[in-house]
Amino acid sequence: MSAVLETRDLTMRFGGVVAVDNVSFSLGERELRCLIGPNGAGKTSFFRCLTGRRDQGRTSGEVLIRGQDVARWRPHEIVQLGVGIKTQVPSLMNGLTVEENLWLAARRVHGYAGAGNVVQEVMAELHLGNLARRLAGELAHGQRQVAEIGVVIVQRPWLVLLDEPAAGMTGEEIDRLVNVIRRINQTAAVIVVDHDMAFVRMLASNVTVFHRGAILVEGTAQRVLDDPRVRDVYLGNRA
Amino acid sequence: MHWGWFIAFAAVLLLLPLVIDTHTPTVLLIWALFALSLGLMWGYAGLLSFGHSAYFGLGAYVYAIAAVNMGESTVPLMLAIVVPAAVAAVIGAMMFYGRISDVYMSVITLVVTLILFKFMNATAGDAYRIGDARLGGFNGMPGFPTLNVPGFPEISLFGTPTYYVCAVSLLLCYLLCRWILARSFGRVLVGIRENESRCAMMGYNVPALKTAIFTVCAAMAGLSGCLFANWAEIVTPSVFSLRQAAEVLIWVIVGGLGTLVGPMLGAAVLGMVKLLLGEQTTIDNALILGILLIVVVLAIPRGVVPAISAAWASWRRARPRGVGAGGARRRLGGAGAAGGAQGRG
Numbered sequence: 001m002s003a004v005l006e007t008r009d010l011t012m013r014f015g016g017v018v019a020v021d022n023v024s025f026s027l028g029e030r031e032l033r034c035l036i037g038p039n040g041a042g043k044t045s046f047f048r049c050l051t052g053r054r055d056q057g058r059t060s061g062e063v064l065i066r067g068q069d070v071a072r073w074r075p076h077e078i079v080q081l082g083v084g085i086k087t088q089v090p091s092l093m094n095g096l097t098v099e100e101n102l103w104l105a106a107r108r109v110h111g112y113a114g115a116g117n118v119v120q121e122v123m124a125e126l127h128l129g130n131l132a133r134r135l136a137g138e139l140a141h142g143q144r145q146v147a148e149i150g151v152v153i154v155q156r157p158w159l160v161l162l163d164e165p166a167a168g169m170t171g172e173e174i175d176r177l178v179n180v181i182r183r184i185n186q187t188a189a190v191i192v193v194d195h196d197m198a199f200v201r202m203l204a205s206n207v208t209v210f211h212r213g214a215i216l217v218e219g220t221a222q223r224v225l226d227d228p229r230v231r232d233v234y235l236g237n238r239a
Numbered sequence: 240m241h242w243g244w245f246i247a248f249a250a251v252l253l254l255l256p257l258v259i260d261t262h263t264p265t266v267l268l269i270w271a272l273f274a275l276s277l278g279l280m281w282g283y284a285g286l287l288s289f290g291h292s293a294y295f296g297l298g299a300y301v302y303a304i305a306a307v308n309m310g311e312s313t314v315p316l317m318l319a320i321v322v323p324a325a326v327a328a329v330i331g332a333m334m335f336y337g338r339i340s341d342v343y344m345s346v347i348t349l350v351v352t353l354i355l356f357k358f359m360n361a362t363a364g365d366a367y368r369i370g371d372a373r374l375g376g377f378n379g380m381p382g383f384p385t386l387n388v389p390g391f392p393e394i395s396l397f398g399t400p401t402y403y404v405c406a407v408s409l410l411l412c413y414l415l416c417r418w419i420l421a422r423s424f425g426r427v428l429v430g431i432r433e434n435e436s437r438c439a440m441m442g443y444n445v446p447a448l449k450t451a452i453f454t455v456c457a458a459m460a461g462l463s464g465c466l467f468a469n470w471a472e473i474v475t476p477s478v479f480s481l482r483q484a485a486e487v488l489i490w491v492i493v494g495g496l497g498t499l500v501g502p503m504l505g506a507a508v509l510g511m512v513k514l515l516l517g518e519q520t521t522i523d524n525a526l527i528l529g530i531l532l533i534v535v536v537l538a539i540p541r542g543v544v545p546a547i548s549a550a551w552a553s554w555r556r557a558r559p560r561g562v563g564a565g566g567a568r569r570r571l572g573g574a575g576a577a578g579g580a581q582g583r584g
Contacts, residue, residue: 051440079442091440093433104430105441107423151441 003064004029004159004189005050010061010071012045012054012213019045019057021213027159032185034200034221035193037210038233043193044088046210047163050191051085052078065159084157084188088164090144094137098128098147101136106154122154126180141168149177153184160184163193178202197225209233245413252406261402262470263514268405269466270510271503272412274490276459278502279416281491283425284452285432289345290352291487294323294457296478298464300359300374303474306383307372311392312469319465320458327457328450335446335453340435349484356479379475386469397469405466409503412459416499419455428452482525486513489528493535495542504544 005027012020020042027033035043049059052075063071070078079085092101102122106115123129126146131139136147149165162181166174181203184190194200200207200221207224209216211233217224224230255264277291298319305315330351334344363376374380386396386404396404419425430438431445439445468474477483487506494505509528516524539546 074439076439076442076444079440085440091434091437093430093437095433104426108442112423
């Protein structure tokens with residue numbers, strides 16, 4: 001399986017703190033991968049490196065998306081490659097309606113004329129129809145999560161990066177989200193950062209476990225969850 | 240867009256010189272244009288430039304300097320648009336690609352205009368000249384050629400013709416703003432105002448778009464500065480002053496952010512108040528304008544025009560069905576789902 005996304009010796013420092021420590025990672029075409037780890041493991045910092053949102057962090061190493069090193073690129077340049085990004089905290093345009101949020105995302109990719117149809121398709125797919133005219137700022141947290149996923153998939157990306165997409169969702173919404181992610185995965189490689197193990201199990205994907213900024217173990221969900229090292233650093237007695 | 244209102248307004252502007260003297264209306268139109276340029280940038284793209292007067296002043300000075308050297312007005316008028324735009328493009332690119340925004344941007348833009356204010360005040364004496372044009376320090380630059388018919392320097396456009404130039408400029412700039420806001424560019428600007436980082440993660444080049452609108456608005460401010468120079472027949476460093484910088488902000492806030500009509504209305508009404516107050520010496524103008532600002536912000540925080548729009552919309556909603564034609568205007572336009580993103584005025 002050829003790599004859609006690859007990092008080589010990726011390191012991110014905030015002053016003396018090493019948030020991402022020499023990580024080499026690879027994601028195959030149409031692969032679904034979950035990144036898990038306890039708080040402070042470096043998942044989100046790693047995610048930020050992938051999405052060009054380095055802020056005050058100093059990075060070294062390579063981030064290759066289909067062979068192009070994007071380690072120094074800005075978020076919009078990475079997105080223009082065909083990458084969809086959903087951040088940890090839902091990031092929407094609060095003063096615009098859900099439909100307008102989706103339309104702005106769709107317009108860049110599908111043009112002025114084509115955006116409307118794609119927006120309607122995605123809203124139907126995510127059951128957002130009844131929220132279409134609501135301002136994004138008025139939505140509940142779970143609804144905002146769904147709306148932001150809509151903003152991502154309306155761009156029809158071939159690589160989707162989702163940071164904690166299930167946070168704040170109800171059980172029913174999570175079930176629906178799992179189906180949505182599987183559908184996205186039919187045409188795109190997907191990385192999901194999350195620490196909800198039930199959600200990760202439902203996705204039944206390959207899993208990469210982060211610990212202290214580095215990759216601790218990788219493999220299928222079951223294999224990783226059975227690994228005693230993972231239990232030690234992350235799952236404890238809860239698994 | 241309510242074309243009926245636009246045509247009615249244009250007709251009023253056209254016929255006004257038949258009724259009253261054009262001297263005061265001319266400067267009100269100029270200030271309206273200046274406020275419109277800030278209103279577009281601040282109200283729709285969320286870019287608060289505290290020193291927008293820098294481009295107003297640059298337009299005035301560039302026109303005056305070029306007119307003295309060329310002896311006519313056509314090329315100077317163009318330069319008065321192009322030079323502020325170019326300066327804004329450089330400053331804007333430095334700020335926006337340097338990820339400077341919010342209050343830092345406001346401070347930087349204010350500092351730019353205050354530097355220009357200090358500098359122009361210090362240009363007294365023969366040493367400070369560009370070609371034949373002496374900058375004149377705090378006394379400013381009087382006596383430059385005012386607008387003429389293009390290609391005919393001997394046919395001056397002073398007086399009522401200048402009024403018509405200002406009126407047409409304002410109407411054209413208003414149409415330009417509406418055109419920008421109706422395009423994808425304008426809708427993305429609203430998106431940037433709402434959430435810059437989400438816009439970037441939608442793949443939009445936010446620094447480039449912000450630089451572009453900053454440049455367009457500076458060009459409009461430059462044009463208004465040039466027209467102001469023609470109206471006043473003198474350019475002084477006060478065009479860069481803190482008072483000038485603050486006044487336009489007050490006009491926009493009082494008129495209403497997020498609309499195009501609001502800033503123009505605010506400039507015209509408060510400009511008129513300022514001119515009327517200028518005839519008395521009991522109280523400082525700035526004090527009264529400040530009190531007016533506080534009253535408006537407390538009473539109608541969104542400004543006059545949005546408040547009127549909201550009251551109008553609520554009155555229409557309250558009317559029995561079938562009385563009004565069409566009902567409340569839909570927030571979303573037919574052409575694209577983000578039709579409402581262009582704003583509300």
